[in-house]
Amino acid sequence: MTVHQQAAEARVAAIELAAATRAEKDAALLLMAERLVERTDDIVAANAVDTGNARDGGQPESMIDRLTLTPERVAAMADGLRQLAALPDPVGDVVRGSTLANGLELRQVRVPFGVVGIVYEGRPNVTADAAGICLKSGNAALLRGSGSAMSSNAAIVSVLRKAIADSGLPANAVQLLDASTRDSVKELMRARGLVDVLIPRGGASLIKTVVEESTVPVIETGVGNCHVYVDEAADLEKALGVVLNSKTQRLSTCNTAESLLVHSALSESFLPLVIEELINAGVTIHGDPRAAAFDGVVPATAEDWGKEYLSADISLAVVDSLDDALDHIRRFGTGHTEAIVSESTTAVRRFAARVDAAAVMINASTRFTDGGEFGFGAEIGISTQKLHARGPMGLPELTSTKYIVTGNGHTR
Amino acid sequence: MTVHQQAAEARVAAIELAAATRAEKDAALLLMAERLVERTDDIVAANAVDTGNARDGGQPESMIDRLTLTPERVAAMADGLRQLAALPDPVGDVVRGSTLANGLELRQVRVPFGVVGIVYEGRPNVTADAAGICLKSGNAALLRGSGSAMSSNAAIVSVLRKAIADSGLPANAVQLLDASTRDSVKELMRARGLVDVLIPRGGASLIKTVVEESTVPVIETGVGNCHVYVDEAADLEKALGVVLNSKTQRLSTCNTAESLLVHSALSESFLPLVIEELINAGVTIHGDPRAAAFDGVVPATAEDWGKEYLSADISLAVVDSLDDALDHIRRFGTGHTEAIVSESTTAVRRFAARVDAAAVMINASTRFTDGGEFGFGAEIGISTQKLHARGPMGLPELTSTKYIVTGNGHTR
Numbered sequence: 001m002t003v004h005q006q007a008a009e010a011r012v013a014a015i016e017l018a019a020a021t022r023a024e025k026d027a028a029l030l031l032m033a034e035r036l037v038e039r040t041d042d043i044v045a046a047n048a049v050d051t052g053n054a055r056d057g058g059q060p061e062s063m064i065d066r067l068t069l070t071p072e073r074v075a076a077m078a079d080g081l082r083q084l085a086a087l088p089d090p091v092g093d094v095v096r097g098s099t100l101a102n103g104l105e106l107r108q109v110r111v112p113f114g115v116v117g118i119v120y121e122g123r124p125n126v127t128a129d130a131a132g133i134c135l136k137s138g139n140a141a142l143l144r145g146s147g148s149a150m151s152s153n154a155a156i157v158s159v160l161r162k163a164i165a166d167s168g169l170p171a172n173a174v175q176l177l178d179a180s181t182r183d184s185v186k187e188l189m190r191a192r193g194l195v196d197v198l199i200p201r202g203g204a205s206l207i208k209t210v211v212e213e214s215t216v217p218v219i220e221t222g223v224g225n226c227h228v229y230v231d232e233a234a235d236l237e238k239a240l241g242v243v244l245n246s247k248t249q250r251l252s253t254c255n256t257a258e259s260l261l262v263h264s265a266l267s268e269s270f271l272p273l274v275i276e277e278l279i280n281a282g283v284t285i286h287g288d289p290r291a292a293a294f295d296g297v298v299p300a301t302a303e304d305w306g307k308e309y310l311s312a313d314i315s316l317a318v319v320d321s322l323d324d325a326l327d328h329i330r331r332f333g334t335g336h337t338e339a340i341v342s343e344s345t346t347a348v349r350r351f352a353a354r355v356d357a358a359a360v361m362i363n364a365s366t367r368f369t370d371g372g373e374f375g376f377g378a379e380i381g382i383s384t385q386k387l388h389a390r391g392p393m394g395l396p397e398l399t400s401t402k403y404i405v406t407g408n409g410h411t412r
Numbered sequence: 413m414t415v416h417q418q419a420a421e422a423r424v425a426a427i428e429l430a431a432a433t434r435a436e437k438d439a440a441l442l443l444m445a446e447r448l449v450e451r452t453d454d455i456v457a458a459n460a461v462d463t464g465n466a467r468d469g470g471q472p473e474s475m476i477d478r479l480t481l482t483p484e485r486v487a488a489m490a491d492g493l494r495q496l497a498a499l500p501d502p503v504g505d506v507v508r509g510s511t512l513a514n515g516l517e518l519r520q521v522r523v524p525f526g527v528v529g530i531v532y533e534g535r536p537n538v539t540a541d542a543a544g545i546c547l548k549s550g551n552a553a554l555l556r557g558s559g560s561a562m563s564s565n566a567a568i569v570s571v572l573r574k575a576i577a578d579s580g581l582p583a584n585a586v587q588l589l590d591a592s593t594r595d596s597v598k599e600l601m602r603a604r605g606l607v608d609v610l611i612p613r614g615g616a617s618l619i620k621t622v623v624e625e626s627t628v629p630v631i632e633t634g635v636g637n638c639h640v641y642v643d644e645a646a647d648l649e650k651a652l653g654v655v656l657n658s659k660t661q662r663l664s665t666c667n668t669a670e671s672l673l674v675h676s677a678l679s680e681s682f683l684p685l686v687i688e689e690l691i692n693a694g695v696t697i698h699g700d701p702r703a704a705a706f707d708g709v710v711p712a713t714a715e716d717w718g719k720e721y722l723s724a725d726i727s728l729a730v731v732d733s734l735d736d737a738l739d740h741i742r743r744f745g746t747g748h749t750e751a752i753v754s755e756s757t758t759a760v761r762r763f764a765a766r767v768d769a770a771a772v773m774i775n776a777s778t779r780f781t782d783g784g785e786f787g788f789g790a791e792i793g794i795s796t797q798k799l800h801a802r803g804p805m806g807l808p809e810l811t812s813t814k815y816i817v818t819g820n821g822h823t824r
Contacts, residue, residue, distance in 0.1 A: 196798050352816050354430070364821070368822065387525075387608075411654060
């Protein structure tokens with residue numbers, strides 16, 4: 001079946017799904033969870049095919065670990081679906097409402113997008129997560145996972161589709177696209193009119209391709225060249241904690257800090273301290289000339305400032321003012337998360353107003369930019385674009401709105 | 413100057429504008445209004461160049477009328493700016509806020525997009541409107557008007573820029589792009605990273621080009637193939653009023669009805685009546701076989717069902733059920749405005765839930781889909797896409813959001 005045919009079937013399913021009640025959707029999610037657990041052996045067996053192929057292909061152990069499904073990981077996928085069932089349904093929420101002077105009743109209500117395409121890499125647990133989030137928000141999902149997880153994804157989607165059908169909703173609400181060829185991504189990107197939104201989740205090159213070539217509207221997710229700026233008025237203890245946590249709490253996430261900016265007034269007090277602690281934590285520091293004067297700091301190249309390392313590396317620049325820090329961030333930031341550490345309300349206010357990013361952290365780690373941390377309960381990704389959704393995207397971000405205007409024969 | 417250079421200057425201006433207070437922006441809007449009135453003679457003289465060229469080019473009188481600026485029309489432009497000053501500022505609105513379990517304070521606040529590109533046709537008054545709406549919402553505007561209004565637009569923008577600068581805001585907040593060549597539109601569409609959003613306002617072909625070729629995110633506006641469905645449970649008097657008003661109150665707008673669907677149960681009661689009244693109102697009816705059996709109804713071709721006539725024409729189909737009407741709308745609608753006339757709460761509920769459009773009118777004219785009618789005070793266009801904004805776009809729709817998270821040295 002072509003992507004176009006699958007998308008056409010998704011559209012039909014989306015009509016039913018948009019009209020489904022919360023009770024119907026939650027029942028489907030709970031059955032999906034139950035079936036995943038029941039069919040754990042089949043899923044793990046299918047996963048063994050993928051991990052076997054990865055091993056034969058000489059993939060690194062870290063990649064194979066990410067790909068591996070154990071009974072515990074299948075149970076965690078099921079738990080994720082149960083948690084979704086417990087979340088409020090965004091569909092039907094009245095966003096705005098009023099009665100106009102002429103008596104017309106105006107309501108702006110949340111409605112599903114319709115058909116959502118998701119292109120993702122790596123871990124097969126994303127398949128269940130994405131299917132569940134789309135279903136809860138009333139959207140049909142077209143899932144294009146990684147070629148390396150083909151067998152696992154096929155097994156998971158087969159279980160989910162059966163559960164959805166058995167609960168009385170259309171099985172075509174969740175469909176897996178062919179991951180053996182890039183053509184399926186291309187077809188998906190050109191399916192304007194059938195697919196309402198496309199969400200690429202993955203590396204910078206995937207996101208760039210989708211953004212440039214898609215005629216379907218795209219929600220761009222997550223390249224994060226996140227900065228921590230330590231202001232001259234910073235509490236140095238808080239600063240040290242925030243810098244280390246932002247960089248080292250987890251290295252490979254988009255909300256990990258990749259660049260540190262330190263006010264030059266702190267060149268003797270804070271700078272040697274933070275350099276020492278970062279090096280002790282195993283981080284390689286790529287410093288500008290003022291930072292590279294310290295032992296153990298590697299001189300930064302021009303490329304370092306724009307890099308999302310996703311590793312135990314950080315770039316470090318000494319800046320002479322808050323505005324210099326803002327200029328630097330404006331030039332090299334990716335609009336994800338920018339942090340300031342300062343006790344000065346004036347500095348904090350100026351930074352928060354002028355930095356152009358999805359999230360601004362004031363005296364807090366960049367690692368907090370996360371749907372779970374924000375209390376959204378579920379997250380489909382972190383948008384770094386300004387249109388529609390910015391920052392962690394929960395269920396409401398997977399909806400559009402519709403104006404419903406009720407009159408009694410009203411005319412103009 | 414190239415579009416790229418202009419966009420780069422707009423970005424710089426946008427930083428200042430984003431931080432401007434409501435008082436500063438309103439003062440600028442009032443000065444812009446005052447100066448437009450003071451410089452009426454210059455503007456009207458510049459406009460005479462455009463209308464002269466249009467006349468020499470053999471343009472129809474209706475086009476020349478739309479192009480013409482009189483002192484009254486300049487005064488109306490100024491009034492529009494004054495009305496904008498009176499509207500609340502969307503920037504800084506807290507959309508969502510909470511204190512997390514760990515004490516972090518989370519606020520999602522409205523912020524300007526940054527730089528907004530607007531490509532529009534026809535009337536030069538759009539220039540002042542668009543500049544004002546962007547300025548009030550804290551965005552720098554890159555305006556690419558019609559070649560036919562070049563001289564008028566240049567005069568208007570020159571006055572506005574001077575007023576903005578004199579009020580202390582950056583003049584580059586409003587810039588006019590070269591309208592003598594299509595290249596400026598192309599450059600604008602490729603200025604990703606400099607331009608945050610592109611809004612095409614104009615005919616279907618302009619919108620299609622921009623949607624397909626732009627790498628800058630687009631908000632699609634307004635092709636409207638709007639339907640009125642008259643249900644078997646309709647009040648016939650209300651139905652007649654709604655149909656006639658939707659079609660004939662103004663012919664050339666995107667919220668004008670272009671297609672009428674009548675339930676077959678009304679073939680003898682309502683159908684002859686509405687046909688007669690439409691013909692009396694000078695409307696040409698393009699009917700399906702059952703409708704074309706009536707005197708004066710022209711048989712519809714396959715193309716008629718998808719047409720946005722923008723003229724005294726309407727297509728007319730007889731349908732056997734509400735679901736047939738929904739199928740027809742799903743096939744031919746453009747997601748703008750769809751109306752139902754019915755006294756049945758069940759029918760109304762099903763129609764409102766299942767029709768996929770920016771606005772659903774229940775016993776009301778399609779002509780109500782309008783920012784002014786909805787009480788938004790200002791409108792930059794009517795979005796027919798589902799991402800970000802759907803339906804009439806007021807000031808809040810010209811903003812994005814930013815999460816501001818305040819801690820006290822919080823780490824994960």
